[in-house]
Amino acid sequence: MQYPQPITKLIESFSKLPGIGNKTAERLAFHVISSMKEDDATTFAKALIDSKRQLFKCPICGHITDTDPCMICADSHRDRSVIAVVQDPKDVIAIERMRGFKGLYHVLNGVLSPLDGMGPEDIGIPALIERLKDENVKELILALSATLEGDATSQYIAKLLKNTDVKVTRIARGLEMGRSIEYADEVTLIRALEGRRELF
Amino acid sequence: MQYPQPITKLIESFSKLPGIGNKTAERLAFHVISSMKEDDATTFAKALIDSKRQLFKCPICGHITDTDPCMICADSHRDRSVIAVVQDPKDVIAIERMRGFKGLYHVLNGVLSPLDGMGPEDIGIPALIERLKDENVKELILALSATLEGDATSQYIAKLLKNTDVKVTRIARGLEMGRSIEYADEVTLIRALEGRRELF
Numbered sequence: 001m002q003y004p005q006p007i008t009k010l011i012e013s014f015s016k017l018p019g020i021g022n023k024t025a026e027r028l029a030f031h032v033i034s035s036m037k038e039d040d041a042t043t044f045a046k047a048l049i050d051s052k053r054q055l056f057k058c059p060i061c062g063h064i065t066d067t068d069p070c071m072i073c074a075d076s077h078r079d080r081s082v083i084a085v086v087q088d089p090k091d092v093i094a095i096e097r098m099r100g101f102k103g104l105y106h107v108l109n110g111v112l113s114p115l116d117g118m119g120p121e122d123i124g125i126p127a128l129i130e131r132l133k134d135e136n137v138k139e140l141i142l143a144l145s146a147t148l149e150g151d152a153t154s155q156y157i158a159k160l161l162k163n164t165d166v167k168v169t170r171i172a173r174g175l176e177m178g179r180s181i182e183y184a185d186e187v188t189l190i191r192a193l194e195g196r197r198e199l200f
Numbered sequence: 201m202q203y204p205q206p207i208t209k210l211i212e213s214f215s216k217l218p219g220i221g222n223k224t225a226e227r228l229a230f231h232v233i234s235s236m237k238e239d240d241a242t243t244f245a246k247a248l249i250d251s252k253r254q255l256f257k258c259p260i261c262g263h264i265t266d267t268d269p270c271m272i273c274a275d276s277h278r279d280r281s282v283i284a285v286v287q288d289p290k291d292v293i294a295i296e297r298m299r300g301f302k303g304l305y306h307v308l309n310g311v312l313s314p315l316d317g318m319g320p321e322d323i324g325i326p327a328l329i330e331r332l333k334d335e336n337v338k339e340l341i342l343a344l345s346a347t348l349e350g351d352a353t354s355q356y357i358a359k360l361l362k363n364t365d366v367k368v369t370r371i372a373r374g375l376e377m378g379r380s381i382e383y384a385d386e387v388t389l390i391r392a393l394e395g396r397r398e399l400f
Contacts, residue, residue: 004266006250013244044213045245050206066204
């Protein structure tokens with residue numbers, strides 16, 4: 001037996017989401033059908049559509065936004081001399097959540113990855129370089145993932161800016177909180193040793 | 201920092217779903233925003249709304265449907281002399297999936313539960329009794345959950361039909377497939393013993 005059409009469609013939509021298998025999709029669909037208020041379902045539907053139609057990349061920094069420029073670029077209280085380069089809008093959110101960083105961002109929306117055909121233009125590196133010319137930026141903090149591609153991207157950007165006035169830094173590598181040395185991988189240990197600092 | 205409004209709303213909607221926490225809701229929302237095609241998001245939104253607007257309970261059996269009567273009640277190939285009484289539309293789906301049952305259904309959409317204020321009228325027992333008068337039903341199979349409330353409901357229905365021509369049966373209790381006796385609970389073991397059958 002098949003489900004009535006509206007149920008099938010809803011299950012299909014849920015099961016297209018990452019990490020949601022058929023069983024869970026079925027459970028979620030039945031939750032919508034039998035327990036969710038019609039208002040909530042309408043709000044949900046509207047949120048789905050709005051999230052696709054009202055959001056775009058900030059023309060200045062590439063962060064996802066519904067205003068032009070984004071809230072961060074528009075905020076006059078932020079330190080315009082520091083720009084953190086990140087890979088993904090989610091990284092902006094993660095850094096903002098810790099409330100310690102007051103500079104601006106540049107979201108690449110990717111990293112260099114020749115195998116996937118991602119070159120410098122695809123992740124907007126020319127736009128970043130252009131931005132550094134326009135503004136009075138003193139430091140560029142590279143906050144990309146600690147992966148091969150992330151590191152290659154960091155090095156590529158650092159090289160481009162070698163003979164400019166912009167100081168290019170990279171966020172520290174080392175042991176994560178709670179990690180015991182015994183279980184840390186070799187590269188992490190090497191980086192942690194290299195990055196050692198005097199305590200007093 | 202807050203997310204732009206459309207992201208917040210989408211995260212809120214996802215996190216209202218059962219078993220979906222804030223982190224997962226965030227991940228799903230970002231999937232919709234950055235990876236989902238606009239067409240798919242529109243289809244998803246439409247499925248949500250249609251599932252609330254186009255579905256209703258079949259006036260005959262109480263199963264969820266978008267046609268009146270439902271596909272099962274309308275199917276002339278089904279055996280109209282047997283009705284299985286279940287608690288929930290999902291139970292109909294589960295039984296249909298095994299393809300062994302060719303009778304009709306009656307979906308109570310609940311069980312008797314005095315503490316929650318669920319009486320016989322709330323789960324449509326009068327309608328079930330009425331239905332048995334109208335049709336040429338020979339057997340009513342009680343296929344409710346093996347819980348206190350499920351059992352109480354089964355007994356209540358069986359009592360009501362005691363002096364009628366309708367045979368009332370209940371699906372078997374016993375060990376589930378793969379279960380070893382060592383780990384089965386007492387009540388299951390007692391029921392399994394009571395329900396023993398000759399092998400040859």
